[in-house]
Amino acid sequence: MTEFARYPSLAGTPVVISGGASGIGESLVRHFAAQGSKVGFVDIAAEAGENLAAELTEAGQTVRFTRCDITDTEAYQAAIAGFAEAHGDALVLVNNAAHDERHDWAEETSASWDQRIAVNLKHAFFAIQAVAPGMVKAGRGSIINTGSISWMIMAPRIPIYEAAKAATHGLTRGMARELGKSGIRVNTLVPGWIMTQRQLDKWLDAAGEKQIEETQALAGRVYPEDCARMALFLAAEDSRMISAQQFLVDGGWAHV
Template structure:
C-alpha cells in the first residue's frame, strides 16, 4: 500500500497547551499513548488512566526519561466511581482540567447471535458509559477555569458498515449524539466538545489481531491516501481541538481516516 517513504513530518506547536492540565482515558497504549505523548511534548500537564499496568508503567517511565512527568493510575472504567475518583484525585494533584480526551474503547469482535445481556452491558460499560461520566467529573473544574475542551473519540467503522462488532458500532455511533447533545449547554461556559473519528489506525493491537492480506487490500481499495494511519495522526487533530486554535469549533465531528468514509 505504501509508496515512496515520507519525510519526517514537521508538526505544529500549540503554545496555548503549555502548562494546561489534560486528562486522557485509556492512555496507556495505542492511540491513547500517542495522545499522552503528544500533549506532554506540548508542555501540558498530563494525567491518564488505563487498565493495562505494564504498558502504562512503561509509557510513564519513557516520558520521565524524556523529562515529562505524568500522573497515571490503573483504573477499570467500567467502575464509574473509580473513574470519577481518579479524575478528582488527578485534578487535586495537577490542577483542574482544561482538556478531557475520552479515548478508552475496546473493539472486540462478536456476532449478533453471540451477544448476551451481560456481554451487551460490558461492551457499553467500556465503549459508551465512561465518556459521559468523565465529562460529568471534569466540567466543574472547566467552569472554574472559564472554559475547556472535551474531545470524544468516535469511529468511522460504523459509518462504513463494518460488520464484525455490532455492539461496538452502536456504542461508537452514540458518541456523536453525546457531543451534539451537550454542546449547547456546555458552550454557555465556553466549554467546547467535539468528536474525532479515526479510520483504521495501525496500532500494535490492530496489526497483530486484524491486519492480514485481506486487510491490506481493504486499505488499498478504500483509503484515498496511500499511507497507513498512525496513532500520532489522530493525536495531531486532537491537539488542534484542545488548543486555542480550535476555540470556535464545537458540536462537530472531525474524521481522520485517509479519505475512507
C-alpha cells in the same frame, strides 16, 4: 515531532486521557506531554502505563498514571479527582478508551451488551461529568470524544461497538449544547483504520491491505500520531470556536 505545530495554549494545561497506555492513547499521552501539558492518564494495563509515565517523567515531562478500570465509574471519577489534585482541574479531556472486540449479535446477552456499552460509551459521559465543573469555573475547556468510522461503513461483527460509537457523536452534540455557554467545546475525533500494534497483530492481513488500497483515498497508512495531532488542534485555543463537530482522520476512506 519538530516538523509539526506547537500550541502555546497547551503548555501547562491539565489534560486527562483514558486508555493511554497503548495504541492511539499512548500517542495522545506522548504528544500532549511534548506540548508541555500536565498529563494524567488511566488504563487497565498497569505495567505499560507505569512504564510510559516513568519514561516521560524521566524526560522532564509532567505525566501521571493511575491504573483504573474505566467501567468502574466511582474509581474512574476518583482517579480524575486525583489528577486534579496533582495538576489542577482538567481543561482538556480526551475520552479515548474503547474496545473493538469482535462479537456475534446472535450470541450476545443483556450482560454482555451492558459491558460493551460501558467500555465504549458510558465512561465518556461520567468523565465529562467529573471534569465539567472545573472547566465551568475556568470558563473554558475542550472535551474530545473518540468515535469510529465503523458504523459509517457498516463494518461486520461489531454491532454493539458500532452502536456505542454512533451514540458517541450524539453525546458530543448534546453536551456541546449543555456546556457551550460556559466556554467548553465538545467534539468527536473519528479514527479510520489506524495502524496500532493491536490492529497489526489481530486484524490486518492481505485482504485488509487490499481493502485499504482500494478504499482509502490517500496512499499510505493512518497511524496513531495522525489522530494525536488532530486532538492537539481540538484541545488548543486555535479551535476555540469549533464545537459539536466530528473530525475524521481516516485517509479519505470511501464511506458508502
